[in-house]
Each structure stands twice: as structure tokens, then as C-alpha cells.
Amino acid sequence: MVETGKLSIFLAFAISIYVVCASVYGAKTGKSDFVKSARNGVLAVCFLLIIATAALVHSLVNLDFSLKYVALNTSTDLPVIYRITSLWAGQAGSLLLWALILSIYSALVVLDTRTRSRLLMPYVVAVLAAITVFFTFLIGFVENPFEALPAAALEGRGLNPILQNAYMAIHPVTLYLGFVGVSVPFAFAVGALLSGQLGDEWIKYSRKWTLFAWTFLSVGLLLGARWAYLELGWGGYWAWDPVENAAFMPWLAATAFVHSVMIQEKKGMLKKWNMALIILTFFLAIFGTFITRSGIISSVHSFAQSDIGPLFLGFIAFILLFSFSMFLYRIRDLESENRFDSILSRESAFIFNNLLFLGAAFAVFLGTVFPIMSEALTGDKILVGSPYFNRVNVPIALVLIFLMGVGPLISWRKASRENLMKNFLVPVVVGAAAAGALIALGVRDVYALLSYALCAFVTGTVFTEFFRGVSVRSRRGENPALAFVRLVSRNKRRYGGYIVHIGVVLIVVGITSSSVFVTEKQATLTKGQSLELAGYTLTFQGIEQYTTDAKNATVAKLEGYKNGKPIGIVSPEKNVYLYEGNREINQETEVALRSTFTDDLYVILMSYGEDGAATIRVMVNPMVSWIWSGGVVLVIGAIVTMWPGGRKEREEVFVRYTLHDRDRTAKV
Amino acid sequence: METILALAIALLAALFISAPFFLRRGRAGGEEYFPDPRAEKAKELGSRKDSLLTAIKDIEFDYGLGKLSREDFEELHGKYRAEAAGLLKEMDSMGSGNPADGWDDDIEKEIRAERSKFAFSYDDEELEKEILRAREVAWNDSPGRYCPKCGNGSGAEDHFCSKCGAKLGQPTETQNARPL
Amino acid sequence: MLKGKLKFIIAIAVIALAVSYLVYGGVKDTMVYYLTVKELKSKVPSVYGERVRVSGNVVPGSIKHGPDGSLMFSIADDGGDIDVAYSGIVPDIFKDDVEAVVEGEYGSDNVFAADVLLAKCPTKYEDAEALYQTGSEGKGVNAY
Numbered sequence: 001m002v003e004t005g006k007l008s009i010f011l012a013f014a015i016s017i018y019v020v021c022a023s024v025y026g027a028k029t030g031k032s033d034f035v036k037s038a039r040n041g042v043l044a045v046c047f048l049l050i051i052a053t054a055a056l057v058h059s060l061v062n063l064d065f066s067l068k069y070v071a072l073n074t075s076t077d078l079p080v081i082y083r084i085t086s087l088w089a090g091q092a093g094s095l096l097l098w099a100l101i102l103s104i105y106s107a108l109v110v111l112d113t114r115t116r117s118r119l120l121m122p123y124v125v126a127v128l129a130a131i132t133v134f135f136t137f138l139i140g141f142v143e144n145p146f147e148a149l150p151a152a153a154l155e156g157r158g159l160n161p162i163l164q165n166a167y168m169a170i171h172p173v174t175l176y177l178g179f180v181g182v183s184v185p186f187a188f189a190v191g192a193l194l195s196g197q198l199g200d201e202w203i204k205y206s207r208k209w210t211l212f213a214w215t216f217l218s219v220g221l222l223l224g225a226r227w228a229y230l231e232l233g234w235g236g237y238w239a240w241d242p243v244e245n246a247a248f249m250p251w252l253a254a255t256a257f258v259h260s261v262m263i264q265e266k267k268g269m270l271k272k273w274n275m276a277l278i279i280l281t282f283f284l285a286i287f288g289t290f291i292t293r294s295g296i297i298s299s300v301h302s303f304a305q306s307d308i309g310p311l312f313l314g315f316i317a318f319i320l321l322f323s324f325s326m327f328l329y330r331i332r333d334l335e336s337e338n339r340f341d342s343i344l345s346r347e348s349a350f351i352f353n354n355l356l357f358l359g360a361a362f363a364v365f366l367g368t369v370f371p372i373m374s375e376a377l378t379g380d381k382i383l384v385g386s387p388y389f390n391r392v393n394v395p396i397a398l399v400l401i402f403l404m405g406v407g408p409l410i411s412w413r414k415a416s417r418e419n420l421m422k423n424f425l426v427p428v429v430v431g432a433a434a435a436g437a438l439i440a441l442g443v444r445d446v447y448a449l450l451s452y453a454l455c456a457f458v459t460g461t462v463f464t465e466f467f468r469g470v471s472v473r474s475r476r477g478e479n480p481a482l483a484f485v486r487l488v489s490r491n492k493r494r495y496g497g498y499i500v501h502i503g504v505v506l507i508v509v510g511i512t513s514s515s516v517f518v519t520e521k522q523a524t525l526t527k528g529q530s531l532e533l534a535g536y537t538l539t540f541q542g543i544e545q546y547t548t549d550a551k552n553a554t555v556a557k558l559e560g561y562k563n564g565k566p567i568g569i570v571s572p573e574k575n576v577y578l579y580e581g582n583r584e585i586n587q588e589t590e591v592a593l594r595s596t597f598t599d600d601l602y603v604i605l606m607s608y609g610e611d612g613a614a615t616i617r618v619m620v621n622p623m624v625s626w627i628w629s630g631g632v633v634l635v636i637g638a639i640v641t642m643w644p645g646g647r648k649e650r651e652e653v654f655v656r657y658t659l660h661d662r663d664r665t666a667k668v
Numbered sequence: 669m670e671t672i673l674a675l676a677i678a679l680l681a682a683l684f685i686s687a688p689f690f691l692r693r694g695r696a697g698g699e700e701y702f703p704d705p706r707a708e709k710a711k712e713l714g715s716r717k718d719s720l721l722t723a724i725k726d727i728e729f730d731y732g733l734g735k736l737s738r739e740d741f742e743e744l745h746g747k748y749r750a751e752a753a754g755l756l757k758e759m760d761s762m763g764s765g766n767p768a769d770g771w772d773d774d775i776e777k778e779i780r781a782e783r784s785k786f787a788f789s790y791d792d793e794e795l796e797k798e799i800l801r802a803r804e805v806a807w808n809d810s811p812g813r814y815c816p817k818c819g820n821g822s823g824a825e826d827h828f829c830s831k832c833g834a835k836l837g838q839p840t841e842t843q844n845a846r847p848l
Numbered sequence: 849m850l851k852g853k854l855k856f857i858i859a860i861a862v863i864a865l866a867v868s869y870l871v872y873g874g875v876k877d878t879m880v881y882y883l884t885v886k887e888l889k890s891k892v893p894s895v896y897g898e899r900v901r902v903s904g905n906v907v908p909g910s911i912k913h914g915p916d917g918s919l920m921f922s923i924a925d926d927g928g929d930i931d932v933a934y935s936g937i938v939p940d941i942f943k944d945d946v947e948a949v950v951e952g953e954y955g956s957d958n959v960f961a962a963d964v965l966l967a968k969c970p971t972k973y974e975d976a977e978a979l980y981q982t983g984s985e986g987k988g989v990n991a992y
Contacts, residue, residue, distance in 0.1 A: 007674045011681060018685070036688035044681040051677065162940075199712075200719070234937050266723065343855045355860060359867040366871060371882060381882040383901060388874035395870060411735045422734055465733075472732045491729070524916055587940045604937065606917045615917040617937065 002067065005055030006146045008048040009096075012103070013136035015041045015048070019129035027122035027195065035122045039110045042125060045132060046107035049100045053087070056096060056145050060086055066152035069093055069145045075158030077550065085169040086159050091293060091308070092145035094172065098289065099135040101180040106132065109184060109209070117201055124191035124202075131183055134315050142307055161577055161588050167227035175220030175247055179285045181213025182250060185257070186282035189275055193326040198333045203261050203274065208642055214258055215638040217251045222507075222631040233589045235520070235602050235619040237627070240389040245368045246288035249361050253281035256357035263350050267412075268337030272327075273354070275334060279323040284361070286316055291368070342414040349407040356400050363392040398450050401508060404501050405458035408465055408494075427460030451512040455505045462498045469495075492643055499637030506630025513623035514600075522606070522617040534620040536601055537561040538570060543608055551575040551588075556605045556614045560594070567594060572605035572616065600624045713759045720752050880951065886927020888954060901951040902960065904929070906967075908944035919965075923948050930954070934962040942967040 019041040026034030056069070060083045065071045073086040073093070088094040106128040113121050139145060162168065185206040192202035224244065229237040238244060257277045263270045294309040340347055367384045374382040409423040434456035435449055443449055466484070469491075473483035488495040521533045525540035532538075541557040553575045560567040573590035594601040599622040606615040724745070731741040885904040888895060904923030911921045918935035932950050942948065942965070951964035 001670070003670050004674045004677065008677065011678060015681065015685065033688045037685050040687060041685045044684050048677070048681065201715075204715075233940075265719070266726070340853070340856065343859060348856070348859075352859070352863070355863050359863065363867060363871050363874075367875075370875070370879075383880045383882050384875050385878035385880055388878040391874040391877075392867070392870040396867065409735065411730070411737070411740070413740060416737055419735065419737060468733045469729075472729075522917065587943070589940055606937070607913055609915065 001055040001058045002064070002146050002148075005052045005059075006144070008052040008055070009136060009140045009144070009146075012045045012048040012052070012099070013133065013140045015045050016129045016132040016136055019045070020126045020133065023122045023126040023129065027119075027126075035118075038122065038125055038129075042103075042106045042110045042129065045129075045136075046103040049096070049103045049136075052145075053096060053100050056093065057084055057087055059146075060084065063156065065154070065156055066148055067145075068147045068149050071149060071153040071156045073156065073159055075156040078156075078159055079164075082159055082164050082169070085163075088172045088176075089159055089163055092139060092143040092147070094176075094293070095135060095139045095143055095308075096145050097173070097176055098180055099132060099139060101176050102128070102132055102135060102183060105180060105184055105209070109187075113205065117197065117205060120188075120191055120195050120197040120201055120205075122191075123194040124187045126194075127187035127190045128183060131187070138308055138311065142311065162231050165227070165231065167223055167230065171220060171223040171227055174216050174223055178213050178215075178217030178220050178254075179247070179250065179289060181209060181216060182254060182278075182282050182285040184209035184213065185278050189278045190323055190326060193275070193323075193330050196330070196333070198271070198330060200265060200268075203264060207261070210254070210258060210261070211638060211642050214251075214254045215635060215642075217247065217254060218634060218638070219631070221247055221251060222628070226628060229624070230591065230593065233591050233604055235518070235604075235621065237624070240364075240367070240386040242368050243292050245364050245389075246291040249364055249368075250281055250284040250288055252357045252361040252364070253277065253284050256354045256361075257281055259350050260354050263347055267347065269340070269347065270351075271334040271336055272331065275327055276324075277354070277358075279320075279327065280358075283316065283320055284365075286312070286319070290316065344410065344415040344420075346407060346410050346412050346415075349403050349410055353400065353403050353407065356396050356403070360393055360396045363396075364389065367392075394447060397508070398447070398454060401451070401454040401458060401505075404504065405454065405461040408498065408501075409461050423464070424461075426464055427457050430460035431457030445516050448512055448516040451508060455509050455512075458501060458505050462502055465498055466495070488640065489645075493641045496637050496640030496643075499640055500634050501637075503630045503632070503634030503637055506626050506633055508630075510623045510626030510628075510630060513626070514621045517622045518619060520617065520619045522615065524613055524615040526611075526613045531616065531618055533618050534599070535563045536567075536618070536620060538603070538616075538618060540614060540616075541569075543612060543614060551577045553590075554605075554608065556608065556616060558592075558603065558616070560601070562601075567601075570594065570601070570603050572603045574605050574608070595625050597625060598622065710759065713755055717752065717755050717759070720748055720755065724748050724752070884927065885923055885925045885930055888930065889928050892954075893956070895954055896956045897953055899951070899953055901949060901964075902930070902954075903947060903949045906942070906944055906946055906948050911942075911944065921948075923950065930960050931958065932960045932962050934965050936963065936965065938965060939967045 019038045022034045022041065023038035026032065026036075026038060059067055059070050060074055061080060063070060063074055063076060063083070069090055069092050073089045074083050078086070086093070088097045106125070109128065110125060113124075185202075188202040188206035188209075192198055221244075224247065225237040228239070228244075229235075257274065260270050260274055260277060264274050290309070290312040294312060342348070367388050370384050371381050374380060405427060406424075409427070411419050411423075431453045435453035438449055438452055443452075466487075469487045470480055470483045473487055474480050478486065519534045521531060523529075523531045525531060527540055527542050530537055530539040538558040538560050541559055544555045544557060546553050546555070553573050555571045555573045558570040558572075560570045570592045572592040575588045575590060577588065589604060592601075592603040599620050602619040602621055604617045604619075606617055608614040727736060727741060727744050727748070730736045731738075736744075880899055880901050882901045882903070883891070885902060888900065888902050902923070904925045907922040907924050907929055911919070913919060914935075916935070918933065919938060920931065920933055922929045922931050924930075934950065934952075947968045949964075949966040949968070950960060950962035952960060952962035954960045
């Protein structure tokens with residue numbers, strides 16, 4: 001299988017080059033055979049990369065230690081499921097995964113647009129193929145997953161234990177689905193620039209791919225946070241680590257883009273802005289991949305940790321130069337059809353939304369590359385700490401939450417006083433009431449109050465929207481439940497978007513509570529001693545040890561009570577993995593976590609002594625589960641926005657409307 | 669054994685990619701690729717019409733929810749309606765070529781094919797009905813006249829249709845006539 | 849119309865200024881030099897009391913656990929070694945010979961009082977030969 005895998009990669013590389021040439025040639029000369037052939041080439045590349053991936057998985061599962069990649073990432077005691085997920089544990093494998101996902105997206109785009117936009121699509125296909133050329137080049141000639149060792153290793157190094165859990169198994173894939181997915185709207189945009197089809201076509205046809213990629217970026221970020229929370233054992237879920245930021249920046253830009261395209265669709269404005277924004281989003285996605293893969297930011301002194309660093313930089317420079325020069329070339333054709341009328345309008349709310357998201361992305365970018373920049377400029381490597389990121393992003397986030405509430409209710413073009421009063425009365429009251437109630441309960445932290453009040457405000461606006469929508473329909477005689485279902489299904493994007501906003505609100509509430517109201521205590525306990533924190537009481541029962549095939553475990557048993565009620569035994573662990581191959585990480589701390597609607601009890605076994613005493617650290621994190629639940633709501637909302645169908649009803653409306661109109665005219 | 673498999677894969681790929689050059693399927697040569705500008709124009713008009721439909725529905729909805737003031741609503745509504753009428757007229761005038769061409773059908777087939785890609789079933793009959801009704805709107809708004817035989821637009825003073833030569837009756841008659 | 853546009857420009861400028869202010873203030877207040885042990889020692893005594901981040905390899909045998917969960921160890925590179933005192937969560941990967949990163953202040957008693965401790969896998973290069981001997985080689989995820 002190895003030879004087949006190797007050949008498939010080389011073929012994929014060669015065919016991708018062909019696709020770029022044939023697609024462009026066919027489009028320029030009008031020879032549809034070339035265009036068709038290129039499209040077939042895209043499908044062939046997808047097929048080939050599936051074969052290559054299957055070959056690698058086959059080698060991983062069968063522990064073919066003659067391959068460097070297999071020897072580095074697996075071991076004989078590794079369970080089969082993790083042999084499969086080790087596909088993306090290392091450099092070469094994850095690059096193959098990137099290429100595979102890109103080729104699948106490309107194939108789906110080709111199949112989806114068989115009869116559409118014949119002037120635009122050949123260029124879109126060419127751009128997607130060009131990106132594929134880069135990645136297949138990397139895996140074919142620089143970091144080949146099928147590279148052989150001079151002699152087969154006797155045993156593999158094994159997979160890092162912290163990667164051996166469900167979250168880390170799927171988090172990279174979801175994140176890649178997001179990162180790679182951004183290539184599609186980017187390809188449509190550059191395709192539009194190349195073909196001259198600068199109307200709304202590229203936005204309309206790339207819309208579902210944009211939403212899909214955005215959803216997976218969000219899911220990937222949340223899964224990464226949950227993994228960090230469960231496995232890294234410091235009680236938090238986000239550290240503003242360069243690798244975390246690498247995924248966050250494209251998410252910020254993509255969120256801005258998802259909103260600003262609505263303005264172009266509805267009012268024909270922001271054409272230049274949207275073009276530039278999607279190019280920026282793609283740049284951030286590739287840059288994020290680069291940061292994660294090349295290790296350039298993590299070390300004390302930056303030198304590329306592998307050969308792919310400079311290649312990535314070259315690729316990034318090329319796409320930026322190429323895209324922006326095409327953009328400037330077409331700039332006169334990207335004039336807007338409309339003007340802005342007033343600062344108090346939905347258009348301007350969207351624009352401020354975009355500016356803030358980009359401001360946040362800029363701040364995170366600056367903080368992330370600061371060490372590299374400072375070293376390049378001054379010779380000293382200077383970091384900015386995680387407080388920097390919070391200081392900058394929290395105020396921005398608060399204003400964004402405010403806009404999230406204002407945007408849907410404020411009218412287009414120009415909001416009048418009566419419109420403002422009528423629409424915002426209830427939500428503002430809800431927000432103020434929430435603030436008042438919290439102050440009465442003793443909350444004094446300004447940021448927390450603002451955050452909760454604004455979240456209540458947004459919730460108020462969303463409920464108002466749903467309520468009004470349902471009542472408008474019920475007035476026409478529909479029963480409310482049916483009205484609700486029909487309301488959402490006929491305006492999927494709008495109401496799906498509102499559901500996403502509710503998800504965001506839940507996440508923000510969770511983040512606010514767990515950041516502001518977290519409590520922590522550390523103590524060394526002997527048998528029978530207790531530790532109390534935030535209503536919880538933990539009584540130390542003693543240390544126990546047990547052995548499994550993989551590890552020697554040491555457990556501290558604590559009997560837990562919450563507000564007097566027993567919650568069972570809480571058992572944080574410290575494990576030593578038996579297998580020699582995992583020598584870098586053979587010790588692992590397993591956090592004991594008890595999650596409820598109101599808070600999480602998070603217990604870490606710091607150390608234990610021969611005298612039978614144990615040092616434990618306890619944290620109570622309020623409302624962390626809201627973050628994960630909010631994520632689920634967000635995904636549901638996103639799925640609603642992407643759900644197909646619903647065109648027929650629109651035609652009906654028009655027909656009915658026209659008839660109505662006809663009647664009126666007839667009377668005259 | 670594996671070499672054979674690998675070669676087979678390479679061969680398959682090569683065949684698949686070169687297939688379009690050999691399977692012409694009755695199309696005239698490989699040269700005519702540039703889609704017919706008229707068909708493209710019809711598609712573009714159709715897509716603009718869809719956007720207008722959405723826009724009209726959205727502002728009706730927003731108005732119902734109280735997000736739009738009456739005057740803004742009427743202004744936008746009128747604007748969209750006028751644009752829709754103009755679009756339909758344009759679509760219509762394109763549809764009326766030489767009837768023998770079956771050009772009308774071609775465009776409708778294209779539009780139908782387009783729509784079927786959007787994953788919902790569009791009833792032929794409904795399409796006819798809708799075009800009919802849309803034409804009525806256009807006619808009622810326009811000052812000109814339409815040929816009862818081929819639907820071609822003509823000036824108010826014409827006695828014969830400039831396209832198909834059919835006799836045009838009195839202005840008052842043809843204004844309410846429904847061709848087809 | 850011009851008046852409307854002016855309001856816009858002002859609003860955009862306000863946002864840009866506010867973000868810049870936050871960024872500037874944030875950087876100024878949280879910036880931390882990232883030094884090697886060698887560099888740290890070369891900056892003595894001016895570096896005493898300043899918050900810095902230092903990276904070095906954990907000297908084998910230097911790790912001592914205190915009774916209350918505190919930790920003493922030394923990190924070194926080709927410029928020498930320094931003593932570190934830390935109490936807090938210890939990363940699982942922390943042991944002899946790993947690359948450790950500490951953040952805190954270097955006291956005039958020449959003990960580094962750290963409140964942040966991170967540890968990384970030893971090297972990042974994938975060395976095939978070392979692998980062959982199942983050495984402690986290769987990349988992994990940065991485990992903090």
C-alpha cells in the first residue's frame with residue numbers, strides 16, 4: 001500500500017497542476033473540453049488523496065514501523081482507534097489531512113456547480129487546484145508521510161497520552177474542516193476577480209460553504225477549549241496560547257465576513273470590503289496553519305523548526321500579493337450601488353460589527369507575533385502576557401454583544417426615534433432589570449454587570465423578534481406552534497442566525513461567570529481532614545493505588561458534599577504510564593471534575609507524601625457548562641441557517657402578491 | 669501485485685481526465701464553450717428577479733414587524749416593484765424571438781434547470797402560471813402594447829407586429845388581451 | 849449627506865483610537881522579556897526584581913518537592929544555571945532534562961521566584977537515528 005500511497009500523492013500533485021492550466025486555458029479560449037477535463041481532474045485528485053490517506057491509515061493500523069511517520073506516532077500498545085487518529089498527530093500526516101479535506105471540498109464544489117456560472121467556475125476551480133498544488137508539493141517532496149526509515153524500527157515512539165482521548169481525537173479534524181473550508185469562499189472571490197464576474201454570484205454560491213467552514217471553526221475552537229479544560233489540568237480553558245490564537249483569528253475574520261456579506265446581498269454595498277475581507281480571512285487561516293505547524297512562535301529564539309516554515313511564508317506572500325493585485329486591478333468594477341444614509345441604521349451596525357471584529361483580530365495578531373517582531377527589530381524577544389489579550393478583547397466583546405442586540409431590530413437606512421423606542425423598549429428594560437437584580441444580589445464587578453446586562457438585552461431582542469414574528473403570522477389565522485415552525489423554516493437564515501446569537505450569549509455568560517467568580521483553594525490534608533470552598537466540602541479519605549495494562553494509578557479519595565448534600569467520591573489521580581516508549585510524558589494528572597448547571601468542581605491532586613497526606617488544589621468554576629451548552633445551541637442555529645429548501649414558498653408569495661396587485665389595478 | 673494496482677490507478681485517472689476530449693456527446697466541437705450570451709443574460713435576469721423577490725418579501729416582513737416606517741416601506745416597495753416590472757419586461761422581450769426558434773422554451777428550460785439545482789421541485793404548470801401573471805403586471809404597468817401572437821413589444825402606434833407580422837388590433841383591445 | 853459621512857468617519861476614528869489605546873496600554877503593562885539562562889545571568893544586576901520569562905533545561909537531580917507542594921529545581925544552559933522556587937500546578941511532562949520555561953522575578957538572593965511554570969518536549973527535530981534507538985526524540989504537541 002505504501003507504494004500506491006506515494007504514487008497517489010505524486011499523481012495528485014501533477015494532476016492539480018494540470019487542472020490549474022486546463023481550467024484557465026479552457027475558460028479563456030472557450031474550449032469547454034478543457035474545462036470539463038479540469039473538473040474531472042479535481043475529482044481524480046480527490047480520489048487519489050483518499051487512496052493515499054487510506055494507505056497511510058493502513059500502515060498506521062498495522063504498525064508498519066519501516067515508515068518514519070508510523071514509528072514516530074504509534075506503538076504496539078496503542079489502541080487501534082488511536083492508531084487511526086494518529087493520522088493527524090504529526091506534521092506529515094496532518095498536512096496530508098489538510099490536502100485531503102481540501103480535495104474533498106473541491107470535488108463537492110465541482111459536483112455542486114455542474115451547470116452553474118460557467119463564466120465564473122473555471123477560475124474558482126483553478127484557485128482551489130492551485131492551493132492543492134502547494135499542499136501536495138509539501139507532502140510529496142518535503143514532508144512525505146511515506147518516508148521510510150533506513151531500517152525498520154523495532155518499536156514505535158507512541159502517541160502522547162494527552163492526545164489519547166476523544167476530544168483530541170476529533171478536535172483537529174473539526175478545526176481543519178474550518179480552516180480548509182475558508183479556501184472555498186476565497187477561491188470564489190479570487191475566481192470572481194479573475195473572471196470579471198464581480199456581481200453577487202460569487203457570494204451567493206459560496207454562502208453555504210462559508211457558513212459550513214465558520215461552523216466548524218467554532219466547533220473546533222470549543223472542542224479545543226474543552227480538551228484544554230479536561231486534560232491540561234490548570235482549571236482554565238483558554239490561555240491565549242499562540243496555537244489557540246492561530247485558530248481564533250480566522251474565526252474573528254470569518255464572523256465579520258458572514259455578517260458583511262449580508263449587506264452586499266441586501267444593499268449592494270461593501271463590495272470592495274467583502275473582497276478584501278475574505279482574502280484576509282484566508283490569509284489568517286493559512287497563517288494559523290503555519291504557526292501551528294512550524295513552531296516558529298513557541299521557542300525562545302525563533303528559527304524555523306522544520307523545512308516547511310520558509311515554504312509556508314513564501315506561499316503566504318504569494319497569495320497576498322496575487323490576490324491584492326487582482327483586487328486593485330478590478331477595483332473600479334467593485335463600486336457600490338448604494339450609499340450609506342445614517343449612522344443609526346442596520347447597515348452601520350453591521351459596519352461597526354466588522355470594525356470591532358477586525359480590531360480584535362488585529363490585537364490578537366499583534367500580541368501573537370509580537371515576540372517575532374520584537375526580536376527582528378530589537379534583538380530581544382519580548383512576550384505579551386495573557387492579561388494583554390483580555391484587556392483588549394473584553395471591551396471589544398462587550399460592544400459586540402451590544403451590537404448583536406441592536407443589529408436585528410434597528411431598521412435599514414435610517415432609524416427614526418419612534419422605531420427605536422418601539423423596538424428597543426422591552427429589551428432595554430430586560431437588560432436594566434437584569435443589571436438591577438444583580439446589583440441587588442451583591443454583584444459589583446463592572447465588567448460582569450455589563451456583560452450580564454448586555455446578554456439579557458440581547459436575549460430580550462431575540463425573544464422579541466420571535467414573538468413578533470409568530471404574532472404576525474398568527475394574526476393571519478395560523479396557530480402559534482405552526483406559525484413558529486413556519487416562521488423559522490421560511491426565514492432560515494434570519495432565525496437560524498438568532499439561534500446562533502442565543503448560543504453566543506450562553507457562551508459569554510459562561511465565560512463571564514467562570515472568569516469573574518472562580519474560587520480556588522489549595523491545602524495539604526491528612527486522613528479525615530476537610531477542605532471547604534464555595535459550598536463544597538471535601539473530606540480526605542486516603543490514597544489508593546491500582547494498576548491497569550497501561551498505567552499505575554494513584555488516586556486520592558475525597559468524600560464530597562455540596563451544601564450539605566452528598567455528591568459521592570471525588571477522585572483526582574496521578575498516573576504513571578508503563579510503556580517505555582512514551583518516555584517524554586509518562587506521568588499524567590487526571591483531574592476530578594464534577595459538572596453541574598451552576599458550577600464545576602475541579603480537583604487536582606498536586607502531590608502526595610509517604611506519610612499518606614495529599615496536597616490538593618480545588619477550584620469552583622461557576623457556569624462552565626453553559627459554555628459547552630451554548631456551543632451546542634450555536635451549532636443548532638448554524639445548521640438551521642444552512643438547511644436547504646424554501647424557495648417555492650417565496651415564489652408563492654410573489655404570485656399571491658402579484659395577483660393582489662392585479663386586483664387593485666383592475667379596479668382602477 | 670501492488671505495482672499493477674498502482675498502474676491501474678494511474679491509468680484510470682488519465683482516462684477520466686482525457687475523457688471529455690473524446691466523448692463529445694453530440695455537442696458541436698469543443699469550441700463553443702462561451703455560454704450563449706442571451707441564455708446567460710436570461711439566467712442573470714432570473715437571478716436578479718430572485719433577489720428582488722427576497723428583498724420584497726423581507727421588507728414586507730420587516731414592515732409587518734414594525735421595523736420599517738410607512739414612508740420608507742412604500743418608497744422601497746415601489747422601487748422594487750418598478751424594478752421587478754422592468755426585469756420581467758426585459759425577460760419577456762428576450763423570450764420573444766422568432767417563435768420557430770423555440771427560443772422561449774430554451775430560456776425556460778435553462779431557468780428550470782437552474783432552479784432544479786436549488787433542490788426543490790418546480791412545477792412546470794406553476795412556472796407557466798407565474799410567467800403569465802408576471803406578464804400581466806408588466807403589461808398593466810407599461811404604456812406600450814404587445815403582440816397577441818408572439819408577445820413581442822411594440823409601440824402604441826404600430827398596426828403590425830414588427831417580429832411576426834401579425835395584425836395588431838385597436839389599442840384598447842390589445843391592452844387587455846392575453847397572448848398564448 | 850456629507851454630515852452623515854462625517855459622523856461615520858468620526859465613529860470609525862473613535863473605534864480605531866480606542867482599540868489602539870487598549871493595545872498600547874496592554875502591551876506596555878504586560879510585556880515580558882523572554883531570555884535564556886545565559887542572557888539572564890548576563891543582565892544581572894539590572895534584571896533583579898524585573899518580571900521576566902526564562903527558559904533552560906532542568907538540571908538532572910535538582911528537582912526537590914517541598915512538603916506543602918512547593919518545588920525547587922535548577923535550570924541551565926551553556927551559560928550556567930539558576931535556582932528556581934515555584935509553587936503551583938506542575939505540568940505532567942516536568943522532570944529531569946526537559947526544557948522548562950519559568951516566569952517571575954529573579955531575586956537578589958539569586959533565586960528565581962516563579963509563579964508560572966511550563967515545560968516542553970526536549971527537542972523538536974525528528975531524528976530518525978535516535979528514533980531507531982527509541983531515544984527521547986522527536987516532536988509532540990507542546991504540553992503546557
